[in-house]
Amino acid sequence: MTYLPKGWKKTRLRIYARDHGICWVCGRLASLDSYDLDHVIARQYGGGDEDYNLRVAHPGCNRGRTPRRQKARLPWSTPSRW
Ligand SMILES: [Zn+2]
Numbered sequence: 532m533t534y535l536p537k538g539w540k541k542t543r544l545r546i547y548a549r550d551h552g553i554c555w556v557c558g559r560l561a562s563l564d565s566y567d568l569d570h571v572i573a574r575q576y577g578g579g580d581e582d583y584n585l586r587v588a589h590p591g592c593n594r595g596r597t598p599r600r601q602k603a604r605l606p607w608s609t610p611s612r613w
Contacts (some may be wrong), residue, residue: 569593
């Protein structure tokens with residue numbers, strides 16, 4: 532992360548508390564030691580650092596969402612029988 536707005540640490544904790552530490556991608560608890568904040572609307576599309584535009588995500592889940600790797604996400608969860 533190269534861009535850290537003022538008070539980012541506080542923001543991180545606030546969002547973590549708000550989302551109960553639940554990763555929005557996979558719905559599982561993210562570790563307080565290592566979690567990312569994901570922008571609902573990416574900065575490049577005009578999204579800001581306001582609370583409503585941020586949500587908790589595992590670093591891995593967050594990265595897996597980039598278009599380049601989307602195809603490889605959770606292949607084992609696809610039902611094979613129905
Ligand atoms: Zn996750």
